[in-house]
Amino acid sequence: MPAGKGRITATFARLKAEGRTGLITFVTAGYPERTATPEIVRALVDGGADIVELGVPFSDPLAEGPVIQLSSHAALEQGVTPKLCLDIVREIRHNNVATPLVLMGYYNPLLAYGVTRFTRDAAEAGIDGLIVVDLPPEEAGETRAACAAAGLDFIPLVAPTSSDERLKLAGQSGSGFVYCVSVRGVTGVREQLPADLEAFVRRVCRHAGLPTAVGFGISRREHVEAVGRYSDAAVIGSAIVRILADAPPAERYARVRAYVEQVTGRESAHVQG
């Protein structure tokens, strides 16, 4: 299936058919080294990730907690640009990875690249969707249109503070899935899921009319299981980036793959099987 044109939607349809909770994983592109990402993505996919988000680093990532801030800063220090992110995507696709790939980042680097040109180049490189953290529906008109023209899903974010009207607006403004920010807060590993998460996600399901993925603060198998009771997918970012920060390069593939197998429940399947 060509990039963008429904590959994400097809993934969610398959998850539904299989009765399984999807796992979306996030890593910062070009971190820990410029060349590291294709192997890391291979580990994520081999471990069972259904969709992979690649973070486009930005100098002022104001929705990120310390772990992703640090990774973003380190990637920039090594000269990672939006253009290099697209080169990384091409290499991943060249390695025959067919998993949906989503770019996640902030608006200004896109604006500097040129929104229309960026979405076209991203689609050509093999990207399926785009998430822009600081682009609420009110400001997203041009980017949404550019995504549609390029065949990319424009994936909206919603938060517990979003009113029902805003959930509706988000659903209408995007496609693919809706990214539910689980907490009032920034990205980062947390012990427990917020008490009001289920009610929030059920509200999103009622009003947004798109598959849901819950992110921010998710790091464990039990989090994924809990979220899976009301959401189509869960997103894990900081926990993986932390592994990347700690693991020696030679062990990176194995550790990332083992972690993803564990949170998706494949590891226990192996044991039983």
Place this chain on the structure above:
Amino acid sequence: MTTILPDERGYFGDYGGRYVPETLMSALEELTAAYEEVRLDPTFGAELERLNRDYVGRPTPITYAANLSERSGRARIYLKREDLAHTGAHKINNALGQGLLAKRLGKRRIIAETGAGQHGVATASVCAMLGLECVVYMGTEDIRRQSLNVYRMRLLGAEVRPVDSGSRTLKDAINEAIRDWVTNVESSHYLLGSAVGPHPYPRIVRDFQSVIGREARAQMLERDGRLPDVVVACVGGGSNAIGMFSAFLDDAAVRLVGVEAAGKGDGHGAASLLSGTPGVLHGAKSYLLQDAFGQVEETESISAGLDYPGVGPEHSYLKDSGRAEYVAVTDAEALAGFRLLCETEGIVPALESAHAVAYAARMAGEMEEGKTLLVNLSGRGDKDMNTVIAALGLADSAKAVDDRH
């Protein structure tokens, strides 16, 4: 008087808007609605006016700077004395207005960022008076160079949280303040100190600072019988300048000049309007110092309050429309302006304001006899003693004096 209103999406022409994570959108909507309500509420207006008079000490005077004028050339220079406002700078005007607004919103916890520390001190003072909890984010580089203000904030009961990321200055303090706000959005009000950020902040801050321009315009008419030919103010985020300019926008004959910081003059300053290109930072589209890939550049200025890569969206609009002109002066020129005002008028300006003084003194030398310049003296310079002493090498000469005695 017509003021420029942002459209309903918060744009001044092409600039402004709300480029923020979704989590903050409902708070911004709530703030917009609350501000619309209080703006037209005579009780709120009366309370603000009373506190401006009894707490802040408004109206601040204008001073005819006779010696400075004589030294500079032929034009006459007037100073709008925001340095005489309570806490020593114009920042109190906005802190007070937003503090009252936060109380209306039922928010008991205030988050603020600060660069030079003047907005932090103003916010800490207002919170102490109104009985609100106060957390101030400040870059560690700014904590180093503005230590006096850190002590003041702590004495006033505020918690000062050091920010050690990025350039460790105002930009990073704003990032961290926004992260706090995202986390505590329902209990906290973000008391943003400059005319930057997502809608409705640029408008709210402008409105609360417009008292500077309203007073100054009336004072000039009363004192001089006419409007000034030129109005000069320093621009970092641009709150004192927009507060001053807002009263003169309709007076087509009055030139409006914003003075940015050129730093060492080697191209790595903080002059967003002069050297930047349109981009998005901290929730608004405006001129921005950025590289070719849209990464925000680190800035450099001797003045912590001007050391910021962005600028308020209304200034970007005024620049493009040609209604205001923007220039820059270097650290060295600002220091000369600082010294000049000390020596000629017995007034110690903030390093931020010294940028405006320096440019006004230069302009005065080039203007015709009888023309007038009004400079917004946005703050006083006590906080800058360490920086100035180090930069001018005064520590050694003071030591020499001590050694003789």
